[in-house]
Amino acid sequence: MMIKKTRAEITKCILHKVANKFNSGQNVFSDELIRFDQESYDLMKNFLLKPFGALTQSYRFSHHADVRLNELNNYASEIFKEESSFVEYSKNIVNHLFEQSNSAQIKTGDVLIVFIEGIEYKDVLTEAIGVFKIENKVDFFQTYLDDNQSFDVVVQKGISTKKIDKGCLILNTSDTEGTVVLSVDNNNYDAQYWSKYFLGVKPADDHNSHTQSYLEMCKEFSEEVIKPELGMQQQGNFLANTVDYFKENESVDYATFKDEVFEEEKHKEQFDVYKKHFETLNDVLIRNNFDVSGVVLKKEKNKLKTEIKLDTNISIKLDVDAPEAASEYLERGYDEEKKMKFYKVYFNEEK
Numbered sequence: 353m354m355i356k357k358t359r360a361e362i363t364k365c366i367l368h369k370v371a372n373k374f375n376s377g378q379n380v381f382s383d384e385l386i387r388f389d390q391e392s393y394d395l396m397k398n399f400l401l402k403p404f405g406a407l408t409q410s411y412r413f414s415h416h417a418d419v420r421l422n423e424l425n426n427y428a429s430e431i432f433k434e435e436s437s438f439v440e441y442s443k444n445i446v447n448h449l450f451e452q453s454n455s456a457q458i459k460t461g462d463v464l465i466v467f468i469e470g471i472e473y474k475d476v477l478t479e480a481i482g483v484f485k486i487e488n489k490v491d492f493f494q495t496y497l498d499d500n501q502s503f504d505v506v507v508q509k510g511i512s513t514k515k516i517d518k519g520c521l522i523l524n525t526s527d528t529e530g531t532v533v534l535s536v537d538n539n540n541y542d543a544q545y546w547s548k549y550f551l552g553v554k555p556a557d558d559h560n561s562h563t564q565s566y567l568e569m570c571k572e573f574s575e576e577v578i579k580p581e582l583g584m585q586q587q588g589n590f591l592a593n594t595v596d597y598f599k600e601n602e603s604v605d606y607a608t609f610k611d612e613v614f615e616e617e618k619h620k621e622q623f624d625v626y627k628k629h630f631e632t633l634n635d636v637l638i639r640n641n642f643d644v645s646g647v648v649l650k651k652e653k654n655k656l657k658t659e660i661k662l663d664t665n666i667s668i669k670l671d672v673d674a675p676e677a678a679s680e681y682l683e684r685g686y687d688e689e690k691k692m693k694f695y696k697v698y699f700n701e702e703k
Contacts, residue, residue, distance in 0.1 A: 354369045354410060354534060355521070357474035362393070362436050365630035368446045370485070372460050379450050381443050390592035400484055403536040404521055408560045408600045408648045411553035412530040419530060422552045423448045423451065427521040428481050428531070445483055452549040457485040457541060462511070473523055484519040485546075486511050487539050508611065520544050529557060529643045548635070556635065558682055562642035564606065567652040569630045569638060570594045577622055585695075588658040588670040588678055593657070595672050598649050605673070660695070668695060 365386045371377025388396065419439040427441045442465040466482040489509040498504045512616065515540040523532040533553050537546050547553055555561035579587040595614045610620045627638055658670040672680050683696040
């Protein structure tokens with residue numbers, strides 16, 4: 353668990369509205385902090401902080417010239433230095449977000465900016481600045497008493513408390529790489545907008561990030577290279593063997609991984625080429641040697657799709673934790689009489 357929020361308190365909260373620069377919109381700002389009653393405070397605190405409890409990856413501010421020129425890093429530093437500047441710099445943060453909306457698809461929305469005290473990161477209590485963007489409103493029914501003293505309903509739009517669209521926590525703590533930043537993006541219609549252009553962050557150089565990036569690369573490789581060339585069964589085999597390698601080894605060695613997962617030399621070469629493509633596309637460095645993060649492996653493993661979907665409305669689901677099963681108990685062939693491909697599945701008992 354990255355952070356603990358047991359003793360966390362939201363001491364300041366303000367709401368602004370961010371427009372879309374591409375569509376020539378205008379931001380709308382508040383000058384006063386939100387004053388919560390106890391019920392709305394409790395709901396808001398859980399709504400904003402809950403997504404960060406399960407995170408395994410953290411980030412650090414970056415800038416192509418000098419990290420001190422990163423806008424969000426600057427604004428957060430000023431607030432931490434002088435808490436009374438919170439309202440002023442919260443507007444600067446929204447203006448910076450506005451400047452990143454360089455296409456029509458970037459959504460307008462409500463921006464909540466909060467100051468949090470007593471948040472726990474790596475067993476140390478610290479402060480944090482949270483920036484949250486709400487892009488989607490949901491319909492709900494509101495009941496009311498009409499002029500005839502009868503009850504009626506009207507549809508209104510509001511913020512769902514199920515999950516935040518986009519959010520980040522900038523912690524008032526740093527390590528050798530810089531200030532610690534946590535981020536969530538549950539409405540990821542533009543991969544660059546939130547993390548690269550607005551936050552200006554890069555993944556932390558730790559085993560959590562290395563494990564996540566490597567597994568994401570393997571997932572994309574299976575989808576873009578193995579599946580079109582060798583089919584879904586081999587795609588499932590590759591993903592299962594990848595997970596097995598990570599489970600059986602405390603650390604990853606790139607050369608050994610290729611030897612254990614690929615039988616043919618040409619697939620190793622394809623993997624080398626794809627690694628460079630993935631690094632360039634995602635602006636990330638895939639390490640050749642790193643320690644495995646068990647927490648990340650468990651989380652990412654659940655995202656790996658190892659299902660063979662057929663055009664006859666039948667699906668065969670392969671267990672990503674059983675790499676031998678597909679090669680031992682699943683056979684693929686072609687029926688000359690029916691002029692159709694087939695899978696033959698061996699088993700002892702139905703479960």
